[in-house]
Amino acid sequence: MDGYAAPDFANIEEYLDSQLKKSLLRFITCGSVDDGKSTLIGRLLYESKMIFDDQLASLKNESKKFGTQGEEIDFALLVDGLAAEREQGITIDVAYRFFATERRKYIVADTPGHEQYTRNMATGASTADLAIVMIDARKGVLTQTRRHSFIVSLLGIRNVVLCINKMDLVGYDRDVFDKIEADYRAFAADFGFENIQAIPVSALAGDNIVDHSENTPWYDGPPLIEYLDTVEIASDVKDQPFRMPVQWVNRPNLDFRGFAGQILSGSLKPGDGVRALPSGKSSKVARIVTMGGDLDEAVEGQSVTLTLEDEIDVSRGDVLCADKQPAEVSDQFQATMLWMSDSAMLPGRSYVMKIGARECQMQVTEQRYRIDVNTRAHEAAKTLDLNEIGIVNIALDRDVAFDAYQDNRRMGGFIVIDRMTNETVGLGLINFALRRASNIHRQSMDIGKELRASMKGQKPVMLWFTGLSGAGKSTVANLVEKRLAAMGKHTYTLDGDNVRHGLNNDLGFTDADRVENIRRVGEVAKLMLDAGLIVLVSFISPFRAERRIVRQMVEDGEFWEVFVDVPLDVAESRDVKGLYKKARAGEIKNFTGIDSPYEAPTDPEIHIDADRLSPEAAADVVIARLEQAGLIGS
Template sequence: MNAPGDAATLAVPRPATASHTLSRGLLRILTCGSVDDGKSTLIGRLLYDSQMIMEDTLATITKDSRKHGTVGEDVDLALLVDGLEAEREQGITIDVAYRFFTTPKRSFIVADCPGHEQYTRNMATGASNSETAIILVDSRKGLLTQTRRHSTICSLLGIRHVVLAVNKFDLVNFDQAVFERIVGEYATFAASLGFRTMVPIPLSARFGDNVTARSGNTPWYRGPCLLEHLESLVVEEETAAAPFRFPVQWVNRPNLDFRGFSGNVASGSIARGDAVVVAASGVGTTVARILGPNGDQDYATAGDAVTICLADEVDVARGDVLAPAAQRPAVADQFAAHILWMDDEPMLPGRQYLMRLGNSWTSASVTLIKHRVDVTTGEHAAATKLGMNEIGFCNLAASRPVALDPYEENRLTGAFILVDRYTNRTAGCGMIAFPLRRATNVHTERFLVDRSARAAALGQKPLVLWFTGLSGSGKSTVAKIVEQELVRLGRHTYALDGDNLRHGLNKDLGFTDADRVENIRRVGEVARLMVDAGLIVLCSFISPFRAERAMVREMLGPGEFFEIFVDTPIEECIRRDPKGLYARALAGQIANFTGVSSPYEPPEAAELVLSGGGATPEDLSRRVLDYLDRLQAG
């Protein structure tokens, strides 16, 4: 960026934009479908027939074909995009491979996506950046589950133009009846997916039939070859016509005299002098300067990387969105969205994840799974969780309001990812449908007596002691002794126990993972209210998942949550078996029993660890009371 100087604030004319800008320039293509449908071979054929392969590269794959090839003595064109050694050894695509090629009529970027179900997340990544999809089908196998799954994902991720490439047609003797049957089945399946165009083409990627030239082997086929169709396809450049959105990626402050906001224009356009608002706060100002790679410029459009300087000193931070005052995005902390789940661990309502929306990070959880989408039939089914590669329509709640657009209106400000808080894995991706409007008459009521006043009246520091451990570890016994001693000392306390709450507040919950998450969420809300009342709260719960214990910690203020891990070996817990539950669980009479058929995730950094197998409950209680004395004194 150029050095800052005096900024002009005159409005500058910009190029006119129609409601739809039609383009035959660069086309971003996704290839997808089930494994071994021939995606890599098709791309290799396009590159080969377009003369986009260097002689040394061709010589290399000719040699590699003898080692890794799957087409006998012929050159295996799939090796052009299967670049990983593991891909070549297995003859499959694992990662997304991008290839560029050009013809006299158009330029293309092709994403070769893996067909294996376990790599669906990679396919979704490729789809999010594509404008059209080539969905391959092996003519011998017809439509498969992965064909339907990839088509559904393409639809959810905003792809509106697809090619149904019925591949390996040489292996069915170019039979027209096979082609018509597959096309008919796919048309019926895809009728509800919202594709604007669906062009079926019979082809053989290996031998080039109907790829870059029409084949004499299909005289009955009257449509275009694949390349002919791609060269003529018109796609709508929706980002240019959409309202201006500028997610701030970086606050650029090199010195006291310059303050700019850097990022990419997500949609629309902006010019010097235009009025904008910070979407979340609604504070308005005007654009004083726009700096691009070559310095000051008059305007910026979708896709441009720029730094915007504002005329007024308004509060703008990373993750904020600049927008026109008359066309602001919605700002909400609850919204409905389609979610594609990508993690081995299932998605559970109530569990806290990190959500990235644009350049903004916040905590979020799924509050309700409205339905799961059956990718084979398109039907909706009830669900309490989402497994790997499943798609659901859900309600979500974020920890703070965020600026958002429906995904169908803006693919950049309407998409988000969910990240596992402990593994940092991308657990899911989402496409926002609409914000959920809260009742406008619901506000937080402020009372004349606050938490600090209640704590002072009771003469103690309110907090939560959270006892966690396996069933039979002794956590409830220790908590009872601690509570008894605190009452004797004149402390104001209350004990929350799992069994007791399941007789009332949580009587509607079972013991599935989803129910366990909701159980702890409710307990956390009750504990937070009791801390607000000034009490020392003793919570005794198995609470098997780290994510939910962390959720309760975040509900409370700093220094108000202390995790106590009663670390008793499971062998000792089974020996004790005070309720006879382990015996029944080991006999298969109790499902989802922690430590037997459901996991327990021990704390990684508990404030206090008690060895429950080698000390008496009285000794363990004394350790807790000594620790609590230090907390109260501090």
């Protein structure tokens, strides 16, 4: 095979040393179902001798059994790994493949083409330097080609190889090739790709993979492997300043305190000034420590341990930056978000964000719009479903250091984790910080909550009554408030129905609106706590996550969850407002307990068995518990 001269075994050590100096290129292959991605990767492995005789033998057996190529070897079977996939004849997940030439080692992310697996494409693209976009010469540019190219561009890949495949099936026709290339360049014009190399190939027949094909004399560009071997991959963070998130504080003894991490961008020498973010404290690098000895310089990509000249407070999650060009710090951003879960992204819900080595709590405060991945049109939408992309505003519970994703892929990307299931449910790319957070400083007040409350002779507390419609929440809350008033306490009740007539009259009953409903009520109740009041909130509030958010808004001990518990059939049989009947008839949508879930509290402060207790007895329980806790004097 040309280009793969047999190694000079006479001088194995020299040969080995040259082999140690390869560079690494990561790429992703994307295209529609049946464009031939798996066949292409199988072909690359085969041509670079990464397929061994025993694998080839088992491949020949399997080709007969599962293959789609008759007696020919079906290269796709080499890479369609899981048994389930082999039966269905499709790939269902990201697979990583490896091959090497004399010049480079390659890591290939093989991602499936179906619509529902957009998230896998994004996963593969997040670490790739280059994308191979596959097009079936018979079909040309498809909707899916557009979607894949959009995702590739969104995740910051700037090099594209357009593999126009199955040229053998269109008679190696140059006009077909030229037209597809022109179509692709036209629609990809504003994707920000720096290089697009179109190559006419047949992955199955091997045209223009290793050698120039005799079937395409009109093509004077490089064959695929030659192009991959020689394409200049400008590091995606080439001109970016020094950044290193601290993963691990290495403290084996009192004399050594090192900060370990992988350098995301830039370089560093002993003596260079660094700044720790978000704290903003500065120092100078004393040593760059590795097991092989201290380094004079460390560069992008290396995992190192740094010691500093000054004892500044740095912990896991902080980012060490070039002192003169620090990253930005904020707790509010605008970001592009791709949702990867079956349960929709809901504004107001609390999620975990991981960025660099830091985890923090995040909420989407507002979704500005959704982007149609096929047309890139902006659409009005408040939530994101699986595989949808939106532009959102995000608020965190603390400051984090970042750079815009466009400037530095490794400093501006984050993942979103569901707090209940711990699944990775979304990814985000930070566009810019929202200045609101830093410009609207909290006004500090001379008169505080404690003073206001002590003037009223009480302790502020929020009693949060949750339960099904018809459980008796408002009845019990009303009785509790009457008792408190009789004791001379200053109170206020926020009732679900009443608030929906005013403050929240723009909200409906979708999951997203329910989350926002609770967020607003939580904020209002918090202001009332601050005013020193005892606040009673009577809301169905069906989701645990939202009740937990309200709990976290206030100080420990201020939030009392009162679960007014009746079985659904009891609530439904009471049906004071006739709502269950309407819901059962389909006249009311998203009714809690019927076609929208109620998540019962797992550990409420007060659990009232409202099936057994009268409302008066229930109110007695609440008052007694508040007295026991010393929140109201008897």
